Amino acid sequence: MLVIRPVAPPDLDDLLELAGQATFGLTTLPRDADFLRQRIADSVEGFGRLGSGRPRGEPLLLVLEDTTANRVVGTAGVVSKVGGFEPFYAYAIETTVHESVDLGIYKEIRTLHLVEEHNGPSEIGSMFLHPSMRGQGAGRVLSLSRFLLIAEYPANFAETVIAEMRGVIDERGHSDFWDAVGKHFFDLDFPKADALSMTGKQFIGDLMPRHPIYIPLLPPAAQAVIGQVHQNTAPALRILQQEGFRFTGMVDIFEAGPIVSCPRDELRLVRTSQRQVVVATVPEKSGPATHLISTTDTTAFRCCASSLEQTAEGVILPATVATSLGVTAGDTVRTGLIQQAPSKQDTPEAEPT
Known part of the structure; x- marks a missing residue:
């Protein structure tokens, strides 16, 4: 189990x-x-x-x-x-317009702007x-x-939930985006800088450039990975997109992986899951797991995937699931549809943070 x-x-x-x-x-x-x-x-x-x-x-x-x-x-x-005491940092991708009427030239240039979020x-x-x-x-x-x-x-x-998706880095920990941008300000390789961000973020505010970075001035390899996810993270991103997450127009400051977000109350399972009473338990039945089932006890959160039987009074759970959750008849659980069985391509390995 x-x-x-x-x-x-x-x-x-x-x-x-x-x-x-x-x-x-x-x-x-x-x-x-x-x-x-x-x-x-x-x-x-x-x-x-x-x-x-x-x-x-x-x-x-x-x-x-x-x-x-x-x-x-x-x-x-x-x-x-x-945010709070240690701010949240990201790059916002924005578009600036450069135009010369005399020369008949109109250019839309993408830029990166440092975002510092305290709330x-x-x-x-x-x-x-x-x-x-x-x-x-x-x-x-x-x-x-x-x-x-x-x-x-x-x-x-x-009220909003975000996810920083892992960007493109190779098996040696090399990031083309980091080499083109961050390394010039930190004098650190990507793995070291990324690890330091977990112990404190003051160094980011001290050293990151405050002026816009013009994306066309970056090497092509660095431009190509902005907003792209690591191949092993693509399944995790697909799952989040199915739950309501969308690209925010912001990327991670280290390897430029995309940041996605969704209003809390618009998350699929937040909208559709419901509290239900366990009316009985039965021996295990064969068949695919269709629902996520979690406890509602603040002292002992537990969650399992399982089939269930819906009745007018509540739900009937397999006995093994009820035991694993620590619930019995009369207790309240929260249930929500898993939605669809994932293929092997939809099994996430990792999110970055």
């Missing part, structure tokens, strides 16, 4: 093993025990504040647990609000799935579970 739940201190060793499978660009899952230990502690504290009524920047981390093997095989995160949206990220789990639909379920969490506690999240 695969169960999605909040990360806990005993998960540290599994997270370290999982981090060893990650490639460049997943800065929130480094193979660093001290960093991950603090990440776990921050998430535990954040989940303890669910139901408090407003977003305070809690970095919540969910894990996908294979209860049969008793190990964590995936992660997915959501920060309730970015930002919620942000999803930290999506990573162990290679052994890919191509089975687990990635879609893990990704969507965050939206049931948001649906259950909407007041704890901002």
Whole structure:
């Protein structure tokens, strides 16, 4: 059985093993025990504040647990609000017009403008799935579970939700965009700068250029990757687009990956999921999982993918699912359609943050 739940201190060793499978660009899952230990502690504290009524920047981390093997095989995160003490930085793609009436020349030139946001949206990220789990639909379920969490506690999240998608970098951690722009101001290679951004963002404000960057002046290789996603991130982007996310016109300042967003209340699962009473449990039946089912208890969020039987009084759940969620007849759960079974091409490996 695969169960999605909040990360806990005993998960540290599994997270370290999982981090060893990650490639460049997943800065929130480094193979660093001290960093991950603090990440776990921050998430535990954040989940303890669910139901408090407003977003305070809690970095919540969910894990996908294979209860049969008793190990964590995936992660997915959501920060309730970015900005605040440490601002959120991005490049906005804008178009400026240069025209000479005398010469009959009219030019529309794309430029990059640094955006510094102190009162930002919620942000999803930290999506990573162990290679052994890919191509089975687990990635879609893990990704969507965050939206049931948001649906259950909407007041704890901002009115807009964004995702920074991993941009184009190669297997050595090389980024053409970084080499053309950021490296001139930081004197650091891309992996080092990206990792530093997780420990603090003051250096970004200190060193990033404040004036517009004219895109046509960049090398062709750097221009070509602006707003493009890494090939392994394309499935994750497709899933988010199906849930309502759209390109914002902004890109990441390091490798120019696209930033997508959706109003919180327009997310498909936030709109369509509903609370229902468990009226009974039955033995497991064969058949595909059609729904995401999550608990509504603020102290023990759990989520599973399963079939269910709808009745006028509520839902009937497979007994194994009810046990995994820790619910019995009379309890309330939140349910939402998975929508469509993913193909192998629609199983996300990772989101960048």
